[in-house]
Amino acid sequence: MSGQKSVDVYPSMVIADSQDNVKAIEKITIGAQLKAIRTNNKLTLEEASKRTGLARSTLSKIENEQISPTFTVMQKLATGLDIELPQLFTKPEKKQATGRRDITLSGSGKSHVTSTYEHELLATQFSNKKMMPYKSRVYARSFEDFGEWVRHEGEEFLLVLEGEIQLLTEFYEATTLKKGDNVYYDATMGHLVISVSEEDAVILWVTAS
DNA sequence: GCCCGTTGTGCTATGGGTCA
DNA sequence: TGACCCATAGCACAACGGGC
Known part of the structure; x- marks a missing residue:
């Protein structure tokens, strides 16, 4: 409690x-x-x-x-x-229409900065969407930056847009992914992403509940 | 006066950090 | 490793002000 x-x-x-x-x-x-x-x-x-x-x-x-x-x-x-x-x-919508869409212009997503990531949430006008897309700049460089595994309900898709990352998961060996590489995984499994390139990597994440 | 929302105070429970 | 201290979250309660 x-x-x-x-x-x-x-x-x-x-x-x-x-x-x-x-x-x-x-x-x-x-x-x-x-x-x-x-x-x-x-x-x-x-x-x-x-x-x-x-x-x-x-x-x-x-x-x-x-x-x-x-x-x-x-x-x-x-x-x-x-x-x-x-x-x-996300800002609540008073009512929902069918055939809806949500455009996020480059750089205009809702950003949220942590010690490990800088997230830019995309398509945030929808209050009841089944997926949550966001672009993230990965500041983290080691597991210690997190302290513990990140896990939550749903599944996630990850696509590397810039740089090189290492995907660390609870049940698999660490995997290095470079620009264009992608992965789909169960988010209830402990997971986290760190940058391994000289510059901070940028990735696209889509979380589905 | 009543309802609602806000604010302040004091308390408990818990986790993290420090130190011996 | 355990004890201690501190910060924080959450609770109950009371008081206050605004709107009707």
Whole structure:
């Protein structure tokens, strides 16, 4: 319950608006997303509290960015509010149409920087999509940069766009992949990616739940 | 006055870091 | 390795303000 630690799979996010460099950065906060989802569903904090099992004050603090929810809390939020977890990181759509599309111009994805990766989330306007595509610059150079395996629900496809990476997985030998190489794997298996080229590698990732 | 949201305080539980 | 300390998350509770 309390004091839980979690692997930062989808960390707090920023928006980049340049092609190669992150310039003006706009923060996308989980709190704001949570509040939008809750109010769209016409739920009070009290009602949301009952549905998620989290205290009303806790929800208020999350919405006002006073505390950062752990992965477990985000799972409770997703379950209680009947949403997919990635929706906490994407702006909610009021209604969905069929035949929809989402164009992300070069460098205009939602960026989110960690100590190991700089993610640029693509096609973020869809709140209920089955895949989550994102481009990542790989800062990590060793397993120690992560401390533990990254694992989560679903499957992932990875394509190397620039540089050279090493894919480390729980059950296989480390594999070196260069530009154009790709891999599809079960994301519940412990995995992580490190750069092995002189420059930080850039990869395309597609996560499907 | 009631409902709702926000804020502040104090407490507990837990994990990480440090040190002997 | 175990003890200790500290930071953090989460909870309950109370108080306050705004809107109806």
